[in-house]
Amino acid sequence: MKIHDFPFAPNPRKLRTYLGEKGIEIPFVLVNLVNGDQKKPEFLAKNPLGNTPVLELDDGTCLTESLAIIEYLEELHPDPPMIGETPLERARVRRLERIAELGVVSAVARYVHGTKSPLPGIEANPAVAKAALESLAAPLEVLDLETADRPFIAGSRPTIADCTLFAGFEFAKFAGLELGDVAAGFPNLKRWHAAFSQRPSTRVSFPS
Numbered sequence: 001m002k003i004h005d006f007p008f009a010p011n012p013r014k015l016r017t018y019l020g021e022k023g024i025e026i027p028f029v030l031v032n033l034v035n036g037d038q039k040k041p042e043f044l045a046k047n048p049l050g051n052t053p054v055l056e057l058d059d060g061t062c063l064t065e066s067l068a069i070i071e072y073l074e075e076l077h078p079d080p081p082m083i084g085e086t087p088l089e090r091a092r093v094r095r096l097e098r099i100a101e102l103g104v105v106s107a108v109a110r111y112v113h114g115t116k117s118p119l120p121g122i123e124a125n126p127a128v129a130k131a132a133l134e135s136l137a138a139p140l141e142v143l144d145l146e147t148a149d150r151p152f153i154a155g156s157r158p159t160i161a162d163c164t165l166f167a168g169f170e171f172a173k174f175a176g177l178e179l180g181d182v183a184a185g186f187p188n189l190k191r192w193h194a195a196f197s198q199r200p201s202t203r204v205s206f207p208s
């Protein structure tokens with residue numbers, strides 16, 4: 001297996017954090033998004049949508065969509081469980097992960113690209129950035145309240161909800177945005193982010 005990715009982009013970052021928490025080692029192949037590698041024919045043959053990450057299996061099969069890749073790896077490596085152990089736990093983890101992805105990471109991406117996109121060919125759009133910033137308060141408030149009495153987003157141990165939200169917090173920094181300081185501030189998420197940032201799973205380095 002190998003993973004084609006760009007380690008500082010949020011969906012690859014989410015997957016890398018997940019791999020780190022699980023202790024799964026898979027080699028990485030750099031797709032330099034800033035240079036436009038994702039639009040080259042050899043990469044489009046692996047993912048016609050031209051985005052990362054892509055998990056390439058040993059027989060050449062390519063899996064795309066970060067959450068689908070994570071769910072596949074979770075089935076191959078169930079321990080430690082990162083999507084809960086019972087149907088109710090799994091529903092709770094998935095609920096929080098979806099709020100993190102659809103409410104936070106998507107809005108952060110619109111904010112970053114609307115402010116000053118690191119990718120070529122995307123024009124800044126202040127109106128999009130402003131709307132994205134305003135939309136962040138509600139999901140962050142839900143996650144902040146959920147995290148008031150626990151060390152991780154979904155409970156007493158890390159789950160995919162932490163991996164996704166962490167990727168959003170880190171990507172926001174590209175545009176100088178600290179998510180814990182949005183709106184009136186989110187003290188529980190600030191505490192969570194400071195603690196989660198210390199975990200070895202969150203360290204990234206460029207692949208060679």
Ligand SMILES: N[C@@H](CCC(=O)N[C@@H](CS)C(=O)NCC(=O)O)C(=O)O
Nearest residue numbers: 009010011038051052053065066067
């Ligand atoms: N829903 C996809 C989104 C993948 C995606 O948009 N990846 C971004 C990096 S976070 C990318 O590679 N963008 C390159 C481009 O759109 O040109 C997933 O979860 O994997």
